[in-house]
Amino acid sequence: MSTTRADRTAIRRTALSRPVALALDDGFIHQERTFFDYGCGRGDDLLRLHKMGIPVSGWDPAFFPDEERTPADIVNLGYVVNVIQDPDERVVVLAAAWELARKVLVVSARLDWEAADAAVDFQGDGIVTGKRTFQKFFTQEELRQWIEQALDRPPVAAAPGVFYVFRDEADAQSFAVNRVSRQRRIPGIEKSQALVADHKELIEPLMAFVTERGRLPVDGELPAAPQLTAVFGSVARAFSLLRRVTRADRWDRIRQERRADVLVYLALAAFPKRPRFGALPDELRHDIRAFFGSYRSGCTEADALLFSAGDQDAVDRACRDATVGKLLPDALYVHHSAIEHLPAVLRIYEGCGRQLAGAVDGLTLVKLFRRRARVSYLAYEDFDRVAHPALRSAIVADLKRLDLHFRDYTRSANPPVLHRKELFVADDYPARQRFASLTAREEKMGLLDATSTIGTRDGWQAALAEHGVSVRGHRVVRDAPDARP
Ligand SMILES: C[S@@+](CC[C@H](N)C(=O)[O-])C[C@H]1O[C@@H](n2cnc3c(N)ncnc32)[C@H](O)[C@@H]1O
Structure with missing residues (x-):
């Protein structure tokens, strides 16, 4: 019989737990989706999500043993598996949580580097802490492999110690491609053109679509397409008119950027194994056809890049x-x-x-x-x-x-x-100029000369003191004479 107390591992939370916050940020948890917290502890995550209007429920053997375990779109198994002492029971719990997950299972566990602070008394494959709680600390790869073996699905790392397991391959691929896609701004209309101005409500969704995907919509992708065709002759003609009243190079750049994003996605999708073309979300299949002609030629180009990344x-x-x-x-x-x-x-x-x-x-x-x-x-x-x-x-x-x-x-x-x-950021980074001005001033004063010592805080403070200056905000100011050592 176990002499440790799993219930004592449940802490009071003052904010959403990390895995739940991530799943919210990644758009998996929202008001149209049900959420179930498996091993919910005192239920603090549930309370917070409920206040946000999300349909939630949960179960915990110590705190809410009478609640029902019901299927939900998103299931969270948050820091539960690491408190279970028996390795077989861990797998049973993981499988039970997965059974309930209709779309995504979020699994989290504590990682080995968190073990440093815990009082150590070894037991099985984990430790027993001073509070007599059991903790199994995983490495990131061990956790990934363990989930994969138990569920026969490749989990996706959401963060250190947090993995997503997707029910549908297409959802997993959407997540993967979104992770490498950049956010872009819709190019502005610079020249006036009566036809475009008169049909702004039709043109704007087209602009938003091309900005997001870097290509024209195919049949059925843009609800305004029939009206655009009626007014402009075709969606392609509407877009070609649009290119004339905006900066055409912006659209070309958007296409190149989006093509590069999909290429990076295709390269990374080789781990662990590239999905079948048919298993990809519809819009991604259209992207691939538009940018590479075929899945095969996209993958060939991606493989060449992948090869270079390994060299x-x-x-x-x-x-x-x-x-x-x-x-x-x-x-x-x-x-x-x-x-x-x-x-x-x-x-x-x-x-x-x-x-x-x-x-x-x-x-x-x-x-x-x-x-x-x-x-x-x-x-x-x-x-x-x-x-x-x-x-x-x-x-x-x-x-x-x-x-x-x-x-x-x-x-x-x-x-x-x-x-x-300023060297770390792109040209359009908002504070870049402020950073560059500070560097210019520091260079002029010789503050950056001692490259071997200024890389740590003490060395940098010593350089400032030697020059009799301080940095306030992003400005170098002379110290008052009596402030000097
Ligand atoms: C560290 S707490 C995490 C609670 C909550 N998920 C959170 O992140 O705040 C671990 C929880 O796992 C629960 N637990 C222990 N054994 C379990 C099992 N076999 N099945 C489900 N939950 C279990 C404990 O009761 C405890 O509330």
Whole structure:
């Protein structure tokens, strides 16, 4: 008989749990979908979702044993499997939660790097803490493999310690393609044209469609298509008129960007195995036909890129060729918002890391290693507000060993700090000019000369003190004479 207390693992939550917040953010949980929390603890997630108008229910053997276990669109199994001591029972619970999930099962568990703080007394494959609770700590890859073996489905990493399992292959692929697709703004109308102006309500949905997908709609995809055909002769003619009153190069760029996004998706979809063309969502099949002619030629192009992403010399070359990011001898560092501006090979290289890690909390920079198959996800202090933010944590995705490592810098007395922030971001990043002006000033004052010491907070503070200056906001100011050491 187990002497540990699983019920004591349920904490009071002051915000949504991470897996539920992710599933909400990723658009899986909403008012038109039912949500079931399997092992809901004290039910705090349920209460919060209920207040948002989401139809919820849940069950927990310790807190809500009399509730029914009912099927739902989204089922959450949040930090339950790691508190179950018996490995066979863990699998039974996972399978039972999956049985209930009509669309997506969200599975989370604590990871090995969280084990550091727990009082250790080994029992079975886990530990018993001071509160006499059992905890099995997984590695990310162990958790992924365990879910896959138990359910015979490839889980998708949503974040460290959190996986999604999709009932329909098409939903899994939609999620995968959305993850690599960028957000774009609809090009503005610059010249007047009476026909376009008179039919704005028909033209606008067409503009929105082409901006989102980078191609013209096929039959049935755009509800306004019959009216557009009646007024302009065809959807294609409406669009060609639209090109004349907007900047045509913007549409060409949108098409190229969208094509690149789908190509990156196709490359990454090879892990673990590319789905059949028929299993893809309809709109993605239309995208592939429009951009590559056929699934086969899209996959051939994607395979060539995938091959390059696995070739460290090609990765290094791409790092050197990249037009965004700060290039250092070991790696290219890029702000997360600029990943879409990287060459396709590097987007795939980064995507391999992302498939291991999923979304990373507080992500600021991505570090693409030039000589080792590794991608790190770095979280810094407020990147926009703090002039020289300090590193808080790093998650390293090891693409060879297929695993994650975590490093916490929050308690470090002398953490690394950033300089020259404009180098990490794309040209259109809103604060870029502010960053660049600060760098110019710091360079002029010789503050950035001592490259071997200013990379950590103490070294940087020493350089500032030596020059008798401080940085306030994004400005360098002279210290008052009596403030100098
Ligand atoms: C760490 S708590 C997590 C609670 C909640 N999901 C959350 O994230 O706040 C683990 C919960 O798993 C429940 N639990 C333990 N054994 C279980 C089992 N066999 N089936 C379902 N839930 C179980 C416990 O009662 C406890 O409430």
